[in-house]
Amino acid sequence: MTTTTAPHHADAPTAEHVHDAHDAHEQSFFTKYLWSTDHKVIGFQYMITGLLMAIIGGYMAYGFRMQLAWPGEWIPGVGFLSSGRYNAFITTHGTVMIFWFAMPVLIAAFGNWLIPLMTGCDDMAFPRINRLSYQVFLISAVVLIGSFFVDGGAFGGAWTAYPPLSSKATMNLTPLGSTLWVVAVALEFVAFLLGGINFITTAMNARAPGMSMMNIPIVVWMIVVASILFMVSVGPLVAGAAMLVFDQQLGTHFFDPGQGGDPILWQHLFWFFGHPEVYVVLLPAMGICAEIITCNARKKFFGYKTLIYTVFATGIISFFVWAHHQFVAGIDPRMANVFTITTLIISIPIAEMLFLFIATLAGGQIRLNVPMLWALSFVAEFLLGGVTGIFLGASGSDIYFHDTYFVIAHFHYTFVPIAVIACFAGFTHWIPKMTGRMMNETIGKLHFWFTIIGFNLVFLPLFITGAWGDHRRIYNYDHFPDLTNAAMQDLRIASTVGLLIMIAAQGFFVWNLLWTWLKGPPAGDNPWQATTLEWATTSPPGHGNFHPMPTVYRGPYEYSVPGAAADFTPQHLPPA
Amino acid sequence: MSFAKPIATLRTSAGLPTGRLALWWLLASEVVIFGGLLASYVMQRLGHPEWAYDAEHTNVWFGAGNTIILLTSSLSAVLAHQAAQTGDGKKAARYLWLTIGGAAWFLVNKAIEWSGEISHGFTITKSGFWSFYYTAAGLHGLHVIAGATAMAIVALDAAKNKELQRVEYVGIYWHLVDVIWIFLFPLLYIAK
Amino acid sequence: MISHAVDQVSTFAKDIDVLILLICGLVGFWFFVAEGVLFFLVFKYRAKEGGKAAYIDGTDPKHTRFISWPHRLILLCDVVIVVAAVRVWVEVKQTMPTPDQTVRVVSQQWSWSFQHPGPDNKLDTADDIKTLDELHVVAGQTVQFELVSQDVIHSFSVPVFRLKQDAIPGRVIKGWFKTTQTGSYDIQCAEICGIGHGAMVGTIVIEQPERYAEWVAGHAPVAALATPAPK
Numbered sequence: 001m002t003t004t005t006a007p008h009h010a011d012a013p014t015a016e017h018v019h020d021a022h023d024a025h026e027q028s029f030f031t032k033y034l035w036s037t038d039h040k041v042i043g044f045q046y047m048i049t050g051l052l053m054a055i056i057g058g059y060m061a062y063g064f065r066m067q068l069a070w071p072g073e074w075i076p077g078v079g080f081l082s083s084g085r086y087n088a089f090i091t092t093h094g095t096v097m098i099f100w101f102a103m104p105v106l107i108a109a110f111g112n113w114l115i116p117l118m119t120g121c122d123d124m125a126f127p128r129i130n131r132l133s134y135q136v137f138l139i140s141a142v143v144l145i146g147s148f149f150v151d152g153g154a155f156g157g158a159w160t161a162y163p164p165l166s167s168k169a170t171m172n173l174t175p176l177g178s179t180l181w182v183v184a185v186a187l188e189f190v191a192f193l194l195g196g197i198n199f200i201t202t203a204m205n206a207r208a209p210g211m212s213m214m215n216i217p218i219v220v221w222m223i224v225v226a227s228i229l230f231m232v233s234v235g236p237l238v239a240g241a242a243m244l245v246f247d248q249q250l251g252t253h254f255f256d257p258g259q260g261g262d263p264i265l266w267q268h269l270f271w272f273f274g275h276p277e278v279y280v281v282l283l284p285a286m287g288i289c290a291e292i293i294t295c296n297a298r299k300k301f302f303g304y305k306t307l308i309y310t311v312f313a314t315g316i317i318s319f320f321v322w323a324h325h326q327f328v329a330g331i332d333p334r335m336a337n338v339f340t341i342t343t344l345i346i347s348i349p350i351a352e353m354l355f356l357f358i359a360t361l362a363g364g365q366i367r368l369n370v371p372m373l374w375a376l377s378f379v380a381e382f383l384l385g386g387v388t389g390i391f392l393g394a395s396g397s398d399i400y401f402h403d404t405y406f407v408i409a410h411f412h413y414t415f416v417p418i419a420v421i422a423c424f425a426g427f428t429h430w431i432p433k434m435t436g437r438m439m440n441e442t443i444g445k446l447h448f449w450f451t452i453i454g455f456n457l458v459f460l461p462l463f464i465t466g467a468w469g470d471h472r473r474i475y476n477y478d479h480f481p482d483l484t485n486a487a488m489q490d491l492r493i494a495s496t497v498g499l500l501i502m503i504a505a506q507g508f509f510v511w512n513l514l515w516t517w518l519k520g521p522p523a524g525d526n527p528w529q530a531t532t533l534e535w536a537t538t539s540p541p542g543h544g545n546f547h548p549m550p551t552v553y554r555g556p557y558e559y560s561v562p563g564a565a566a567d568f569t570p571q572h573l574p575p576a
Numbered sequence: 577m578s579f580a581k582p583i584a585t586l587r588t589s590a591g592l593p594t595g596r597l598a599l600w601w602l603l604a605s606e607v608v609i610f611g612g613l614l615a616s617y618v619m620q621r622l623g624h625p626e627w628a629y630d631a632e633h634t635n636v637w638f639g640a641g642n643t644i645i646l647l648t649s650s651l652s653a654v655l656a657h658q659a660a661q662t663g664d665g666k667k668a669a670r671y672l673w674l675t676i677g678g679a680a681w682f683l684v685n686k687a688i689e690w691s692g693e694i695s696h697g698f699t700i701t702k703s704g705f706w707s708f709y710y711t712a713a714g715l716h717g718l719h720v721i722a723g724a725t726a727m728a729i730v731a732l733d734a735a736k737n738k739e740l741q742r743v744e745y746v747g748i749y750w751h752l753v754d755v756i757w758i759f760l761f762p763l764l765y766i767a768k
Numbered sequence: 769m770i771s772h773a774v775d776q777v778s779t780f781a782k783d784i785d786v787l788i789l790l791i792c793g794l795v796g797f798w799f800f801v802a803e804g805v806l807f808f809l810v811f812k813y814r815a816k817e818g819g820k821a822a823y824i825d826g827t828d829p830k831h832t833r834f835i836s837w838p839h840r841l842i843l844l845c846d847v848v849i850v851v852a853a854v855r856v857w858v859e860v861k862q863t864m865p866t867p868d869q870t871v872r873v874v875s876q877q878w879s880w881s882f883q884h885p886g887p888d889n890k891l892d893t894a895d896d897i898k899t900l901d902e903l904h905v906v907a908g909q910t911v912q913f914e915l916v917s918q919d920v921i922h923s924f925s926v927p928v929f930r931l932k933q934d935a936i937p938g939r940v941i942k943g944w945f946k947t948t949q950t951g952s953y954d955i956q957c958a959e960i961c962g963i964g965h966g967a968m969v970g971t972i973v974i975e976q977p978e979r980y981a982e983w984v985a986g987h988a989p990v991a992a993l994a995t996p997a998p999k
Contacts, residue, residue, distance in 0.1 A: 082963075083963045083964065083965075083966050083967070084963040086966070087960065087962075087963060087965070116584060121582070121583055121584040121587065122582045122583045122584055123582035123583075123584050124582075124584060125582075125584045125585050125594045125598065126585065126594075126598065127582060156962075156963065157960060157962075158960045162920075162921050162959070162960075163920075164919065164920045164921070164937060165920040165921065165960070165961060165962060168920075171877065171919055171920050171962055172962060173962070173963060193605050196601075196605075197598050197601045197602055197605070198598075200601055201594055201597050201598040201601065202584055204589065204590040204597060205587055205588055205589050205590045205592075205594045205597050206583075206584035206585070206587040206589065206594070207587070207589040211589070231601070231604060231605045231608070232604070232605075232608055233608075234605075234608075235605060235606075235607070235608025235609040235610075235611060235612050236608060236609070236611065236612020236613070236615070236616070237612070238609045238612070239609050239610070239612040239613035239616065239711075239715075240612065240616075242613075242711060242715065243613075243616075243707075243711060246700070246707065246711060250700055250701065251701045252700055252701055252707040252711075253701070253703070253704055253707060254616075254704070254707055254708075257936070257937045257938025257939070258937070258938065259703070259704070260620075260624055260626075260627075260703060260704040261620075261704055262620065262623075262938075263921060263936060263937065263938075264936065265616055265619070265620070269612060269616065272612075297813070297821065298815075298821040299821045299822065299823075299824065300823060300824060300825050300826070301826070302824060302825075302826035302831070302835075303825075303826030303827065303832065303835070304825070304826070305827075306826065306832075306835075327857075328923070328932045328933050328934055329921075329934045329936075330933070330934050330935075330936040330939060330941050333857070333861040333862045334862065336857055336861070337854050337857065337858075340850055340853055340854060340857070341850055344846040344849060344850050345846070347842065347846060348839065348842060348843060348846070351798075351838075351839070351842050352835065352839055354802065355802075355834075355835045355838060355839070356826070356835065358802065358805055358806050358809065359826065359831070359834060359835060360826075361806070361809040361810060361813055362809055362813065362822075362824075363813060363821060363822030363824055364809075364813045364821045364822070365813065365814075365815045365816065365819045365820065365821040366809075366810055366813050366814050366815055367815045368810075368814065368815075376806070376810060379806060380803060380806055380807075383799055383802050383803060383806075384799065387795035387796075387798060387799045388795075390791055390794075390795050390849060391788065391791055391792075391795075394787070394791060394849050394850070394852075394853035395853050395854065395856075395857040395861075396783075396784060396787045396852065396853040396854070396855070396856030396857045396860070397784060397787050397788045397791060397853065397856075399784060399856075399857070399860055399861070399930060399931065399932050400770075400784050400788070400927070400930040400932065402932055402958070403923065403925075403932070403958040403959060404958075467769070467770050467773075468770070468773040468774060469773075469774050469927035469954075469956075471925065471956050471957075471958050472958075472960075473960040473965060473966070474965070474966040475966040476966050476967070479966065479967045479969050480954050480956060480969050481954060481969075481971075482774075482927065482928075482953060482954040483954070487773075544582075549583065559821060559823075560820055560821035560822070560823050561823055562823050567820065567821065
């Protein structure tokens with residue numbers, strides 16, 4: 001702790017100077033917040049954009065859940081939801097939540113905040129490419145939102161965009177919306193390729209002296225592996241996106257079966273990316289929770305190297321499981337057997353990771369503060385998402401469960417812990433560092449419990465409606481005699497009520513943000529008594545992050561070291 | 577706008593310059609894009625023997641000529657790198673402009689070749705083969721343009737003896753553009 | 769569990785339900801064990817005044833066995849599930865019992881049409897019966913279906929059969945089912961196919977042979993009206 005006080009004083013005069021004198025050196029609002037190359041500012045840009053996009057995705061969810069609970073009724077704030085609008089809503093919800101919420105927040109925002117701070121350097125290796133990445137990302141978001149306002153409306157062929165539905169305007173009835181959708185997704189890919197190269201290069205090459213590969217904090221490892229997975233898996237889909245746009249706008253026949261094309265080709269390109277993509281967002285989420293759990297259990301991570309190896313194993317196996325999304329899609333049925341085996345194999349490293357998280361708790365001194373509650377609930381909830389995946393990875397039972405609400409419940413039990421729970425875990429853990437102010441614990445706990453209760457109420461009933469035969473992407477079940485009964489409708493209403501609770505719970509989050517902004521007590525350099533490098537500098541870190549630049553002497557999780565005076569030994573502290 | 581390089585850019589924990597490291601990752605991302613496209617093409621081609629009829633209408637002479645142009649331009653990129661290593665920025669820039677000249681010649685050839693094909697009715701919508709032909713070669717053409725633009729920027733700096741390490745990086749990138757064409761040429765022109 | 773709400777009307781429906789129960793038992797066990805251990809540890813090791821956490825790096829075999837044994841047991845469970853799943857899959861999707869009847873299922877935006885073989889029990893003959901949104905089959909018979917699509921991808925799903933198969937334009941995909949009881953049930957489209965997807969419903973009517981024969985007699989086209997063979 002003593003080492004961090006000196007830079008604090010050294011930095012303070014500069015800050016005051018900028019504040020007092022409106023001299024020529026002061027950066028304008030534009031250069032400081034919108035045109036900045038500082039990784040912390042870009043992290044905030046991604047975080048804020050991601051959370052705003054989550055509001056859009058949540059609004060879509062509100063619209064279609066209300067329609068499903070009370071079909072055909074007028075929905076406050078949405079109006080009547082026709083089948084075409086319903087399809088546009090579900091498509092945009094899926095696309096936004098994965099590409100414009102989970103990825104920017106978990107990879108880009110936390111990657112930008114944490115990689116330079118945790119590896120002890122002053123910025124990203126390529127600050128201007130970093131800025132470009134955010135700008136391309138912002139354009140992609142604008143294009144996607146714009147697609148709602150063109151002739152024919154937004155694309156409604158689901159986030160998987162299977163052709164020929166997605167490729168032929170005569171069939172999807174959204175001639176411009178479908179192209180704008182592909183263009184937006186492709187631009188988002190470009191943004192994350194640029195960002196990913198930056199993350200990988202920075203973590204590989206710009207680490208503080210003394211930080212060996214096995215001294216890197218888990219979350220940095222996870223974001224880097226996720227970026228590599230993304231880069232390798234997305235290539236074929238970038239080519240696929242070009243082919244799809246050509247089919248839509250030039251009239252080529254890549255996916256047109258009538259003219260020698262093959263619609264299944266798109267499914268292979270899409271899922272070859274789509275399945276690794278799950279791990280692209282899962283790994284950073286797990287990394288965030290690993291940091292928080294070790295810190296708040298006051299314990300070393302149980303089996304750091306084992307975890308890194310299981311991450312590699314997961315990454316590699318994830319490239320050989322994609323066709324489990326296509327068991328009943330008309331592929332050669334013999335392929336299903338191969339992919340059942342690979343899919344069940346991937347359960348081993350994932351189970352291993354969760355066991356390591358749980359084992360880390362044994363023998364700890366667990367502080368149940370707000371970030372820790374979020375991180376523990378990530379493990380608890382993700383377990384259910386993980387085990388229900390077995391039903392879908394096993395070919396025989398997938399025949400029945402494919403494209404039912406069971407699938408929806410399953411992957412929301414993975415994606416909500418990933419994108420919502422881990423996001424709040426990381427947010428509440430690191431916002432004291434990024435803003436210099438503590439959040440309110442009581443409001444934070446209210447936010448946590450209401451969100452968790454709402455979340456479970458949304459998706460537990462959907463396992464049942466799915467098992468009872470509810471298909472996905474149906475705007476009104478009244479058309480299906482077998483699905484029109486009071487018991488199933490009650491479950492659908494329960495799910496919608498859960499969503500309303502979950503949305504209302506975010507009021508606590510907004511309240512907490514305002515409280516933190518107006519009344520939050522100063523955080524100090526290291527409010528959680530954590531060991532990693534970002535806590536060695538001021539909160540918020542000044543320009544250049546560290547003064548002087550830190551040197552690393554030990555691994556990232558030296559908590560409760562026998563014989564040490566404090567129960568944490570920071571990485572940058574020289575050995576006595 | 578002045579821009580000071582951060583410490584992060586200058587560190588080399590992995591033992592090689594940051595720029596070269598990033599470049600290799602960039603190449604990896606390009607390889608999977610073309611890999612996906614060409615794998616799709618090969619799979620479709622195997623399922624459609626009738627595409628051989630379309631492939632006969634490609635112009636092998638143009639293809640072969642462009643292969644030679646690209647290979648030669650790669651040579652001048654190597655010479656630029658050598659000059660940059662000895663610190664002769666002016667010479668490096670001259671070789672880079674020569675490489676850009678090769679890129680321009682390649683694109684002019686491509687334009688002539690494509691106009692001929694399109695005027696004979698072999699448009700992108702003619703058949704699956706032509707869809708892949710124009711998409712793959714077009715995407716490669718975009719990389720030629722991007723590579724040439726990058727080389728022009730680097731050449732302007734190199735002539736002033738600035739950022740000479742970048743001469744090597746654009747050279748490596750240019751080799752990738754070259755290698756991709758080495759895959760495209762037999763797959764699109766020679767396989768009948 | 770599922771049969772409680774959705775009848776089992778095909779011969780393989782029961783096998784799929786048994787498989788689902790088996791997976792439920794195995795993953796349910798692991799789920800509750802893991803959650804139990806998680807909550808137990810959080811409770812037992814909650815921060816106490818003056819307490820100190822243990823220093824364990826997780827490389828000592830004394831500790832790692834708590835991970836590695838569950839690990840091996842999960843592998844064993846995986847093998848059991850793979851074998852069970854593949855057995856069911858092979859039965860449903862990779863075998864083709866000799867059919868008593870073959871029907872053609874045509875999907876289009878946004879309805880189902882069906883081509884029944886008619887009195888001569890052969891497809892693509894003049895006496896074929898074509899219907900919209902209603903498929904008639906005989907209880908207890910093995911039916912082969914030829915699934916085609918006119919436009920986009922649809923999916924032929926009959927929940928009471930536990931059967932689902934995508935229809936791909938440009939391909940003919942064959943499958944089978946053997947019904948076990950009479951009744952009429954939903955045929956649903958299970959792949960998004962445009963704005964009418966939510967209303968793309970059909971009915972499968974499973975009848976006793978006599979009733980089916982009556983239906984055929986009442987609907988068979990006049991033999992003189994030759995039906996053009998489909999492309």
